[in-house]
Amino acid sequence: DAEITQSPRHKITETGRQVTLACHQTWNHNNMFWYRQDLGHGLRLIHYSYGVQDTNKGEVSDGYSVSRSNTEDLPLTLESAASSQTSVYFCASSDNQGSGYTFGSGTRLTVV
């Protein structure tokens, strides 16, 4: 069965370190998204991609970057982790019709 997986499930890192969160999907979806979830804010869009070599900034992109070298993967990098980036991160993918979105199980990141 097709799926979308995120790794790691939990991560603790120190302020200033570079961190990369992995997202891998086998749906063959062109569209992939990264969100962060914080209490009282719902899910907010960090970055998104419509295909290989395509990346776009979302509403809360400062301090984050993504790259898309193949259809299956969209890793999220925190260049220099800050305590404000402590959050739960969700990856998602969708078909081009925009009616079918699949979410990963999330990565809980703590920056100390």
Next chain:
Amino acid sequence: AQSVTQLGSHVSVSEGALVLLRCNYSSSVPPYLFWYVQYPNQGLQLLLKYTSAATLVKGINGFEAEFKKSETSFHLTKPSAHMSDAAEYFCAVRSDTGRRALTFGSGTRLQVQP
């Protein structure tokens, strides 16, 4: 620009009572609308979606929602709450303006009292 407002960050109902979770959206074009549920320490599960077909949409676990264009609303209802419905619920919108990302509301936490 698209946006979603969920009225009430916390809703408490008694078991067996009607569940009503409110969602209003703004969109410059006809939207696609979604309701997701999130149980503690889990990911998001799709409850139902509206994609410009029937305005009354039935989802999983006995939930349904009605798209009302005149009110720009997409409220989620369930006739009789179960203890297992206790969770966080998110409304989301996607406008067909070329941007395919979903915009989420801030969520409503549903408590079900015995």
